[in-house]
Amino acid sequence: MQSRIPRQPAHEAQKQGARHANHHAGLGAELTAVVTGARRRALRDADRQIDTAHLLHSLLESDAEVRAVFGEGPRTARLLGYLVQRSIGYGLRWQSAVEDSGAVPVVAEAAGFSPLAAAGMTYARERAVHRGGAPGGVDLLAAIIVDPQARAVEVLERAGIDSRALLARLETWTGDPAP
Numbered sequence: 761m762q763s764r765i766p767r768q769p770a771h772e773a774q775k776q777g778a779r780h781a782n783h784h785a786g787l788g789a790e791l792t793a794v795v796t797g798a799r800r801r802a803l804r805d806a807d808r809q810i811d812t813a814h815l816l817h818s819l820l821e822s823d824a825e826v827r828a829v830f831g832e833g834p835r836t837a838r839l840l841g842y843l844v845q846r847s848i849g850y851g852l853r854w855q856s857a858v859e860d861s862g863a864v865p866v867v868a869e870a871a872g873f874s875p876l877a878a879a880g881m882t883y884a885r886e887r888a889v890h891r892g893g894a895p896g897g898v899d900l901l902a903a904i905i906v907d908p909q910a911r912a913v914e915v916l917e918r919a920g921i922d923s924r925a926l927l928a929r930l931e932t933w934t935g936d937p938a939p
């Protein structure tokens with residue numbers, strides 16, 4: 761069986777690795793793992809770039825604090841269901857399009873990220889600096905749902921989760937699980 765992941769020359773892989781390392785600078789081990797999971801998901805789904813829905817899925821899988829933000833219950837299960845279905849139907853229309861709302865300046869090349877996902881990575885770092893810490897999963901979650909045109913927001917809304925209410929909750933998040 762032939763792999764769906766395209767092969768690339770070694771010099772291209774080295775250049776791409778350097779760009780990834782630069783974009784991961786200042787993320788810490790936890791968020792680097794989230795980005796790595798999102799990249800693996802994008803490749804497996806045959807998507808051209810990591811988008812905000814890939815990041816959301818990876819955050820839910822690997823960050824306990826992000827899962828605590830959503831709490832237990834049917835809405836979270838429905839959200840994970842939409843994210844899992846992405847590669848088998850839901851979200852296939854995204855494969856041929858770049859995630860870009862036009863609200864943020866277009867990033868020429870951001871290590872395989874959609875413009876919104878790249879802006880989210882930057883915003884997560886800025887948000888962490890503002891609160892005086894290192895960027896964490898909650899910072900990235902807030903960053904990827906700021907733009908209402910983000911794919912992560914679309915997935916949240918389809919799962920019955922109000923992204924504006926979630927964003928407001930993240931602004932005051934102290935680590936206490938949802939009631």
